[in-house]
Amino acid sequence: MSQHVAKLRSDYRAPAYVIDTVELEFHLHDSATRVLNTMHIRRVSEQPLQLNGEHVQLVNLWLDGHLLQPHEYQLSANLLQLQNLPEQFVLSVETVINPSENSALEGLYKSAGAFCTQCEAEGFRRISYYLDRPDVLAVFTTTIYADAKQFPYLLSNGNLIEQRHLDDGRAMAIWHDPHPKPAYLFALVAGDFDRIDDVFVTQSGRTVQLQIYVDHGNAERAHYAMQSLKRAMRWDEQRFGYEYDLDIYMIVAVDFFNMGAMENKGLNIFNSKYVLADAKTATDQDFINVESVIGHEYFHNWTGNRITCRDWFQLSLKEGLTVFRDQEFSADMSSPAVHRIQAIKVIRSHQFNEDASPMAHPIRPDKVVEMNNFYTVTVYNKGAEVIRMQHCLLGEQGFMRGMRAYTERHDGQAVTCEDFIRAMEQANDRDLSQFRRWYSQAGTPHVQVEQQATATGFTLTFTQQTPATPGQTDKQPQHIPVLLSAYDANGELLPLYSDALVRHESASYLFELRERQQTITITCREQRPVLALFENFSAPVKLEYQQHEADLLVLLAHAKQPVTRWEAAQRLYTELLLEALQHNTAPQLSDAAVSALQQLCGADIDPALRALALVPPSPEELAEHCSGLIPVEQIAVVSRQLRDSIAYAIAAPCAQLYVRYRQAQYQLSAEAIAARSLSNLALYYLSAAAPNDAATWQRVMRHYQQADNLTDQYAALQTAVHLQLPIAAQLLTEFAEQWQQQPLVMDKWFAVQAQVPAAETVERVEQLLQHPLFTLANPNRVYALLATFGRNLVSFHRQDGAGYRIFTAAIKQLNSSNPQVAARLITPLTQWQRFSNERQQLLRQLLTELRQLPNLAADLEEKINASLN
Incomplete structure (x- = not known):
């Protein structure tokens, strides 16, 4: 019988007690760390005080200085309860914990000799008994004692108040965070690290100390993370007007960490994979990920820390918004189209897959058994798409008005998704009542579009339907922003006229789909123009729209928006693959498609965009287009056949691309990254076109051995291993010996x-x-x-x-x-x-x-x- 009870969003009640200040005292020990937690508490209703605790041993308990006896409180496995408390009081809790045996990596644990913490979502209760919920905000002061030789760095949230060595061989440090925060943002690190330092001068002229701590020998690999941090700090000031609010900002990289990183106030703890990067040991994608995650955690300072969640059902309030912000940051740092495509691919593969699973849930769930299960692509990435749709509907200026209103009203508070969308509404005098369904309704909407010619142009009929998901069978129509453009057969952009369309700042037209079925009439000089629908993936939906290959080739060659060109290529590939699955035949590239792909190889567009457009959907992505049972073996066959067909079709231009975009010397820039992506794709297709040719093996081997960076070296290894070339075993051995x-x-x-x-x-x-x-x-x-x-x-x-x-x-x-x-x-x-x-x-x-x-x-x-x- 299950011992785990589901929590419902509808059951939320405000806390019966408020904690104003917390003084924590840690005496660090591998197997018996002693924690003294002194809380200044106010009672706001006549209820018992219930403090959460897990895997902690209660040693002593004091109420206003009086040592309580066991009969004066109730203690169970996960709860400490006290009754008949005064309106204001001081409660001190002494616990002992065993960090060395904490393999769950929640609370306080050891990572490669260092103490570190992970308290989100409910890890602080593994440290001390506490009101471990995000709507209890307190000012923390933390004192740490540890062996001075073993742990020269003693770190916690906020600003450093005092540090000194004691006569008994221990060191002591006191940290104070003046900003009230929930316990999930508490952090402590104690260890022996290499450190790199820098400073950042804020827009108001304050100097902030920047420090990154890494394992010994890794300092040189942390400089890119430091530069990414400074870029993120400056960008957040310029784009959102958000300035950092402490005297110091620290990052610690550890090898044992369940998540990517954690935005603890002033002391971010990172999985080392998102901090350490140099040309020899990190690929281009690693550099991109480091910059993105460094930015993400820093951006949480305002969207997550200064304004936090009322309860964990509101997780997307901070995560969806902050993913949107880190996506915008990454786009501004390099190619907006490439970063947008990567975000779209995550939604179409991982998130759509989650929507089709038994764990399908809205971005704001209604029921939770274990909160850790809801750190999902739905909450994070679909949550970001919901923010992006609001940006699409309101425009940049309107969205920023809403952000300013949100910040001004709720700074220092624990709030809800409703508070965010209400700020957007009131700042723009817009009614987003129907849009709220994106927060509460699970599943991926399917939008079917039919196009009919008229005497003066054409009509578009949109039909939306969201499949049933667990616990939600009756789905209401969503408020869906549709960005669209129209072209003639020669690729010329066409003006459109309709009361239902408005010119959007992106240069597309915006239509707001609200009904289950909606028809709009459009005046246009062409009766059957080539349409680009849902440009820039303006909503996370599955589009069902019959479009001829000739139309897709027009968009591939001429669309003004780069993402639309990539979309055209993906639809072309997907239609070929689905037709092959349906008829149990091999996918066949037409002569026109072959010509288009050959021309794409030499198109005057970003090499990274060309590389993305030349890659068909993976088997995993293709599976999301299958309405019935997934035909695993058939997908494997047709995916391989299409890959080989593309390889044969573009082998000649790939030979030219490989030579043209190979770099004599490694550089780290957006242009160099784009060039490497195209040259390495060319290597893959050249190899796929002739996998049994000794010249192919020699080319791949030479590419591997001559690489002066991990991106090129790993690309050669991937090519050999994925295509199962005879040299694969040798390269795997050499790679393992080297690294x-x-x-x-x-x-x-x-x-x-x-x-x-x-x-x-x-x-x-x-x-x-x-x-x-x-x-x-x-x-x-x-x-x-x-x-x-x-x-x-x-x-x-x-x-x-x-x-x-x-x-x-x-x-x-x-x-x-x-x-x-x-x-x-x-x-x-x-x-x-x-x-x-x-x-x-x-x-x-x-x-x-x-x-x-x-x-x-x-x-x-x-x-x-x-x-x-």
């Missing part, structure tokens, strides 16, 4: 083998689980091998179920050691209803087996029950 001392690089070595879309990948993964460098204790290594394998549609879903059994065995181990990682891993198993009957039976059997585990973690139980019930 075995660099964990983040070795993660790529594990991942590249788990990505191969071949049946034998299952056995390879099984072998890699026994590799001396693999460990389930390191989340990065688990994600690199197992999570990557779980996203490999072709191999993971092999007919005999061997891939499923590998996953199940790993999840059983992680259930007791790190249930948060286990819950992230289990997702591919829960989508059993989308596959063949044989696979369904096996997946149900394995999920039932997992559900019967003793001490099944809440994280796993929630997902398994949602899948099986």
